[in-house]
Amino acid sequence: MPMPSRLRVRPAVRLAVAALALLAFAACSDDETGPEEAHAPHRAAVFVDGVDVSENLLLPIGEAVRVEIRFYDDQDVQITGIDDDHFASIAFTPGDFATVADVAGEHFQKDVTGGDAVGTATFLVGYGHDAAADEEQFGPFDATVVATAAGPAAAQGR
Numbered sequence: 001m002p003m004p005s006r007l008r009v010r011p012a013v014r015l016a017v018a019a020l021a022l023l024a025f026a027a028c029s030d031d032e033t034g035p036e037e038a039h040a041p042h043r044a045a046v047f048v049d050g051v052d053v054s055e056n057l058l059l060p061i062g063e064a065v066r067v068e069i070r071f072y073d074d075q076d077v078q079i080t081g082i083d084d085d086h087f088a089s090i091a092f093t094p095g096d097f098a099t100v101a102d103v104a105g106e107h108f109q110k111d112v113t114g115g116d117a118v119g120t121a122t123f124l125v126g127y128g129h130d131a132a133a134d135e136e137q138f139g140p141f142d143a144t145v146v147a148t149a150a151g152p153a154a155a156q157g158r
Helices: 005-027
Strands: 043-048 057-060 064-072 087-093 098-103 106-114 119-128 136-146
Touching: 043 119, 043 136, 057 064, 057 106, 064 087, 087 098
Parallel strands: 057 136, 087 106
Antiparallel strands: 043 064, 064 106, 087 119, 098 106, 119 136
16 A cells, blocks of 8 residues: 655654754854854953054053054964944053043054153053943053154154
């Protein structure tokens, strides 16, 4: 007696579903990261004119220095392409050591102006999804206000 077609299709459907599940499982691996993990920074670095000044940011008295903040993942690879929807901040201790101004359209760049007196301070770099950039903090980093008439590049030792 011939089998009804419903019974013949059912094993085929089961086989197809099992094959799809197996393919989906095989395509996944333990080292995949979700969208948030893919751009979660593990460290920050501070640059002036393309030079890493994370060891000590030098600021001439009263002069603005364009500071770029770069974020790195847990493999120490720079995270790029996230600055449209992420923000950075710089906060000095003491707070009046230098002023920090946003750069229009550049979430990871700041114009930092040294205070009126030679001295040293520390600062933290913030990271987040809004302008407060307060979801993560990195540092402290060292900063020094120096007396120089040669400008920001000379202050950085270049």
